[in-house]
Structures are given as structure tokens and as C-alpha cells.
Amino acid sequence: MFESDDESLLEITRDEENLLSSIKQKIKNVPLSRCICRIPEEQLKGNVDKYHPQLVSIGPLHHSREDLRSTEDRKWLYLHALLSRSTRKPTSMDARLKICVNMIKESEHEARKFYEGNNVKLNSHAFVEMLLVDGCFIIELLLKYSAKELRRGDDPFFTSMEMFLRLRSDVLLLENQVPFFVLHRLFKIVQIPNIKDHSHPSIVTLSIAFFKRIIQREVKNISSQHGEDFKHLLDLVHNYYLPTTPKFLSSSTxxxxxxxxxxxxxxxxxxxxxxxxxxxxxxxxxxxxxxxxxxxxxxxxxxxxxxxxxxxxxxxxxxxxxxxxxxxxxxxxxxxxxxxxxxxxxxxxxxxxxxxxxxxxxxxxxxxxxxxxxxxxxxxxxxxxxxxxxxxxxxxxxxxxx
Known part of the structure; x- marks a missing residue:
């Protein structure tokens, strides 16, 4: 009798596990509302430079564009600088690279949903590589902006003001984004140096510093209000523009x-x-x-x-x-x-x-x-x-x- 009850309990537990597994899979596959989209053709006419990157591609929508290939090597240099930075932890560059790649592989399905409906045709290998290179490039860019000692003297992104301003604009474009959660997870893996005025820098505080002159208001740490739940960098800056006063209610439309x-x-x-x-x-x-x-x-x-x-x-x-x-x-x-x-x-x-x-x-x-x-x-x-x-x-x- 006891054994029978035990077997019944075991069956119920298996049923529960199957149900939980089914629910988790459905939750995983729920499509997100799109937050990285292509601009309609009508809006692009005569205004391509306001929507399409002119210097560097970030994310899959402009990946492998021939006219942006000249900056691809610079992104790989930034990736190498970020992953090879010395650390107090006995972790090699190869080990950090492997951890980053495995994290992105596990996040691929979630990341692809940000581009739902945009026909991202990159295969899994290319998509993971793109997120790794572009994500690490953004992090290293933010670090170099806040810490001059990390910059190289021959880095055109920081020796030419015209190039830097174009780069900063490119990083803000809607079509030129990667999910913020990818940046956040990469940031937790790589070695972050001590930076003056940032005792414990976060990806949010470094992003705010980078876009400070664009925000046009007193900059406080937005993470205290919004955590780190941003869709991408454009969304982070957009949050600084949101009104704090009550809206004007209307009875008409x-x-x-x-x-x-x-x-x-x-x-x-x-x-x-x-x-x-x-x-x-x-x-x-x-x-x-x-x-x-x-x-x-x-x-x-x-x-x-x-x-x-x-x-x-x-x-x-x-x-x-x-x-x-x-x-x-x-x-x-x-x-x-x-x-x-x-x-x-x-x-x-x-x-x-x-x-x-x-x-x-x-x-x-x-x-x-x-x-x-x-x-x-x-x-x-x-x-x-x-x-x-x-x-x-x-x-x-x-x-x-x-």
C-alpha cells in the first residue's frame, strides 16, 4: 500500500514537472513587442543619415554593410582590449571569451525577439558573434570615454571630434541597437578598471556619462529610478526625456x-x-x-x-x-x-x-x-x-x- 502511494506521488510529481516545463516554454516563446525596428521607407526619403549609421554598425540590421567595413577592425580591437585587460582574478582571456560566448548563446533566443518582424537572417553562429563584438565594442567605448588613460593615441574615434560626434549619433540610432540586457550581462563578465569619479561604475552610469551632453538636463543616476530595465541605449536616453508632470487630460480627440x-x-x-x-x-x-x-x-x-x-x-x-x-x-x-x-x-x-x-x-x-x-x-x-x-x-x- 505504501509503495503504491509512493509511486502515485512520483507520477504526480512528473506530471507537475511536465506542466511546468510546458508553461516555461510558452513563456519563453511569447513574442516581445518590437523595440528595435526598421524605419518605414517614406520616412527615409531624403533623411537616411538621420536613421542609418554612417560610421559604425551595431546590431544585425546594418551588419556587413560594405560602406561600414572600414570600422569593423576597430571594433575587433576594442573587443581584444576589453577581454585582455589584466585582472586580479586568475582568469585568462580565453576563459573570459568562452564565458561571454556561452552567455550569448544562452541569450540568443531572447535577443532575437527584440528584432521580431525585421527578418534577421544571420545564422546562430553569425548572430552570436555579432552580439559579442558589438556588445563588447559598446562597453569598451563607454570605458574609454570615461577613462582617458584607456585610449590609444591613434584611435580616430577620440582624436577626431567630427568622427566622435558621428559615432555618438550612430550609437543612438533605433536601427543600430543591441538589447541592453546583453550589454549588462557582458559587463558583469569582463574586467572593469577603476575609473576616476566612478568608484563602482555600472553600465548605466557609464552610458549616462557618455550621453550627458545630449540629455540637456541635470544628470542623476537614473538606475535608482528605473533599475537597469532598458530595452537598449536609445531607450535609456529616452527615459531622461519622459515628462514628470501630470498630463493634460482632454475630453476631445x-x-x-x-x-x-x-x-x-x-x-x-x-x-x-x-x-x-x-x-x-x-x-x-x-x-x-x-x-x-x-x-x-x-x-x-x-x-x-x-x-x-x-x-x-x-x-x-x-x-x-x-x-x-x-x-x-x-x-x-x-x-x-x-x-x-x-x-x-x-x-x-x-x-x-x-x-x-x-x-x-x-x-x-x-x-x-x-x-x-x-x-x-x-x-x-x-x-x-x-x-x-x-x-x-x-x-x-x-x-x-x-
Whole structure:
């Protein structure tokens, strides 16, 4: 009798194990929402340099492009430098290389899901090698940026400012990404030297240091708020642009959410003022004043906004804060008069110097307006209603055309 019960218990345990195994396999095979996508052909026309790498390929979407082969040797040099760095642990370069390769092999299925729908045709061997080389290249690049003593005198990425700026832009492109979890896992394997001002550097803190001048705000350690759960480096930078203020709720949808120009609003007694805010997207309205954080237009601004917008649409989430911000700017800024007004309000910091660039950028950035205003969660949707309510309270009879 006892033996029979024991055999029955054993059978139940095996059934449970089979069930658990089945559930784990299904979880493993659940497709992620895509977060590294190709840019639609319509958006690429005339703007390839804003979406496609010009110097170095990262990830599978531009792998083996003939015009980028000149920098492939540099990536292998970075890989060698990272894996051969001396360590207090008695681990050889060959041993570290083997650990890295085995880790990536185990992560291959998970990593491929980041490119779901993009027809990544690399076989397993080529895909693993690509993640290893590109991932280690990124880590070594971040280390060399923060620690000058690690750089070689003949390294063109750091001896030519033009090349460095192009490289930094390439590393931010949506089509030029590898999953962040791969970087994180590689970082835990390789030997990280002591770096001045970084007592215990992490992949996040080094990434923040590398992109600090692009972020346009006081940089704090974002890992304390978001951990290390980023999809890729573009996502990490994108997190620094997310608004912290409550969104403007709206009872209407579609084009009713779009504002008149800044000059038109100014004529209706609406004032503009520079906001002191943590992020660029923290826009506020109170007592007839629209407060907007200062924006400095730089050479990389258009590229950054374009790739943020592409990422928000690729990811499939209805919340598209940067898309909302750019759409709002397009509504407010349609002439040089609008630029001058926002410059005097200390919102467009270098607006007078770059009037043509600002107008051209906002005109050219493609945001599908029907999708943007009808299908997404427009962050500033209720701003127009708040302005109208304010005008009604001060009994102005000549309203703008709503």
C-alpha cells in the first residue's frame, strides 16, 4: 500500500514537472513587442543619415554593410582590449571569451525577439558573434570615454571630434541597437578598471556619462529610478526625456487637441515663460502662462527627436510623449515671429541663431498626424481646453478659432 502511494506521488510529481516545463516554454516563446525596428521607407526619403549609421554598425540590421567595413577592425580591437585587460582574478582571456560566448548563446533566443518582424537572417553562429563584438565594442567605448588613460593615441574615434560626434549619433540610432540586457550581462563578465569619479561604475552610469551632453538636463543616476530595465541605449536616453508632470487630460480627440501658433496665442493674452523643470517635456499652464523648459537646438537634435519618435511608434504603446512634444512644437512654431517670441521668453535658447534650422526641422519631421492625434494618448491633449477656459474666465470675447 505504501509503495503504491509512493509511486502515485512520483507520477504526480512528473506530471507537475511536465506542466511546468510546458508553461516555461510558452513563456519563453511569447513574442516581445518590437523595440528595435526598421524605419518605414517614406520616412527615409531624403533623411537616411538621420536613421542609418554612417560610421559604425551595431546590431544585425546594418551588419556587413560594405560602406561600414572600414570600422569593423576597430571594433575587433576594442573587443581584444576589453577581454585582455589584466585582472586580479586568475582568469585568462580565453576563459573570459568562452564565458561571454556561452552567455550569448544562452541569450540568443531572447535577443532575437527584440528584432521580431525585421527578418534577421544571420545564422546562430553569425548572430552570436555579432552580439559579442558589438556588445563588447559598446562597453569598451563607454570605458574609454570615461577613462582617458584607456585610449590609444591613434584611435580616430577620440582624436577626431567630427568622427566622435558621428559615432555618438550612430550609437543612438533605433536601427543600430543591441538589447541592453546583453550589454549588462557582458559587463558583469569582463574586467572593469577603476575609473576616476566612478568608484563602482555600472553600465548605466557609464552610458549616462557618455550621453550627458545630449540629455540637456541635470544628470542623476537614473538606475535608482528605473533599475537597469532598458530595452537598449536609445531607450535609456529616452527615459531622461519622459515628462514628470501630470498630463493634460482632454475630453476631445483628434485635431481639436492642436494649438494655434505662439504668436496667435500671445495676441490673445497668453504669455510664455521658461519653466524650471527636470525634463524637457514638463510643460505647464497656469493663470494664462504656458511654461516650457528651455530647448537648445543642436546639430544632433533632429536626429534624436526622429529616432525617439520612431522608437515610440515601433514599440506600439499608445503613450508617445516625445511625439506629443514635437507635435506641440509644430503647432506653436510655424514662423520666425513664433521663434522670436519664444526666444524672448527664454524657451528657444539659441532660436535666433537657428531660425531656418528650427522651422525646417519641425516641417520635415514626419509624424503621421492622423495616427498621432486620433490613435495615440496625446500627452498635451487638454492644454487647448485649459487655455479656452482661462480666456472665458477673463471674459475675452474674441476667441481664437476653435
Amino acid at each position: 483628434g485635431r481639436q487637441t492642436i494649438l494655434p501658433t505662439a504668436s496667435t496665442l500671445h495676441k490673445k493674452w497668453i504669455r510664455f515663460k521658461q519653466a524650471e523643470s527636470e525634463t524637457l517635456l514638463d510643460i505647464n499652464f497656469k493663470k494664462g502662462v504656458i511654461k516650457i523648459p528651455p530647448l537648445k537646438i543642436l546639430d544632433h537634435t533632429e536626429l534624436l527627436f526622429r529616432n525617439f519618435i520612431a522608437f515610440e511608434h515601433c514599440h506600439g504603446d499608445k503613450a508617445k510623449p516625445v511625439t506629443s512634444y514635437v507635435l506641440l512644437l509644430r503647432s506653436l512654431i510655424q514662423s520666425e515671429d513664433d521663434i522670436r517670441l519664444l526666444y524672448k521668453s527664454r524657451i528657444l535658447v539659441n532660436g535666433l541663431e537657428r531660425q531656418e534650422q528650427i522651422l525646417d526641422m519641425l516641417k520635415k519631421i514626419i509624424v503621421e498626424e492622423e495616427e498621432t492625434t486620433m490613435d495615440m494618448d496625446f500627452y498635451y491633449g487638454g492644454l487647448r481646453e485649459k487655455i479656452k477656459e482661462h480666456l472665458q474666465t477673463i471674459k475675452i470675447n474674441r476667441f481664437m478659432c476653435f
